[in-house]
Amino acid sequence: MTSRRIVVVTGGTRGIGRSTVRRLCADGLGVVFTHSSSDADAAALEDELGDLVRGVRLDVTEDDAPERLFDLAESAGEVVGLVNNAGVTGRIGPFTELTDADLRRVVEVNLVAPVRLCREAARRWTARATAPPAGWVIVNVSSVASRTGSPHEYVAYAATKAAVETMTMGLARELGPAGIRVNAVSPGTIDTTIHARAGEPGRAQRVAARVPMGRPGRPEEIAEAIAWLLSDRASYVNGAVLNVDGGL
Numbered sequence: 001m002t003s004r005r006i007v008v009v010t011g012g013t014r015g016i017g018r019s020t021v022r023r024l025c026a027d028g029l030g031v032v033f034t035h036s037s038s039d040a041d042a043a044a045l046e047d048e049l050g051d052l053v054r055g056v057r058l059d060v061t062e063d064d065a066p067e068r069l070f071d072l073a074e075s076a077g078e079v080v081g082l083v084n085n086a087g088v089t090g091r092i093g094p095f096t097e098l099t100d101a102d103l104r105r106v107v108e109v110n111l112v113a114p115v116r117l118c119r120e121a122a123r124r125w126t127a128r129a130t131a132p133p134a135g136w137v138i139v140n141v142s143s144v145a146s147r148t149g150s151p152h153e154y155v156a157y158a159a160t161k162a163a164v165e166t167m168t169m170g171l172a173r174e175l176g177p178a179g180i181r182v183n184a185v186s187p188g189t190i191d192t193t194i195h196a197r198a199g200e201p202g203r204a205q206r207v208a209a210r211v212p213m214g215r216p217g218r219p220e221e222i223a224e225a226i227a228w229l230l231s232d233r234a235s236y237v238n239g240a241v242l243n244v245d246g247g248l
């Protein structure tokens with residue numbers, strides 16, 4: 001990889017994560033991104049962006065995922081940021097039909113993994129003698145679901161996103177003195193593959209009628225907010241949850 005400054009992005013092969021990888025590379029950052037099962041998409045992104053990126057097939061819920069991921073990223077350069085983007089909704093539907101398997105998976109991917117990745121980053125960064133000039137930054141990807149609760153769709157998913165926002169606030173206060181900013185981006189309904197995976201491919205268009213701007217968001221519009229929070233242009237932003245939702 002050619003950039004010395006590296007950002008770790010989980011879930012980089014599709015949707016918001018892929019747009020974020022592209023956006024950060026455009027800023028001249030190196031990116032190490034994960035996916036759990038999309039080798040072809042990862043290879044295509046590496047071909048597109050060349051030496052600035054490295055994809056790694058690594059399920060964020062694996063026991064050794066935080067250590068492996070940061071070891072790999074540190075071998076590529078100085079790790080200055082973490083984007084906790086990988087997320088799953090579970091199957092869309094009424095709460096009474098939520099399966100234990102979906103519940104456990106949603107909590108593991110959306111909450112346990114980001115907590116463990118934040119802890120790995122914080123342990124490594126606070127052990128350093130000196131911070132990089134612009135400090136270190138974590139951006140967690142939440143959801144408008146944290147405010148609506150997602151009734152009739154995926155209440156458990158919504159609950160994990162509320163927890164991620166609470167963690168973001170706590171970590172901002174605990175880690176701020178060490179030079180680590182922690183913020184969240186809360187997207188509204190974005191046109192990505194997540195809706196098909198939940199079982200309703202047309203969901204983004206269906207929900208668009210409720211959005212004041214009359215359309216779902218594009219992944220690039222979320223990537224822009226993530227890139228800004230990671231950058232020095234947001235140097236005094238800490239503990240914020242930035243809604244990027246067309247006014248929902």
Ligand SMILES: NC(=O)c1ccc[n+]([C@@H]2O[C@H](COP(=O)([O-])OP(=O)(O)OC[C@H]3O[C@@H](n4cnc5c(N)ncnc54)[C@H](OP(=O)(O)O)[C@@H]3O)[C@@H](O)[C@H]2O)c1
Pocket residue numbers: 010011012013014015016017034035036037038039058059060061084085086087088109141142143144145186187188189190191192193194195197
């Ligand atoms: N799209 C929306 O409307 C919307 C709204 C609000 C918030 N969000 C949030 O935005 C984030 C990105 O969503 P998206 O819509 O871009 O999703 P997406 O299109 O389904 O992409 C998800 C990405 O995460 C990866 N991933 C999923 N589980 C993983 C795991 N266990 N380990 C490693 N990588 C994993 C996927 O690759 P593999 O399948 O290969 O693992 C893929 O690269 C999520 O946190 C989501 O909750 C999305």
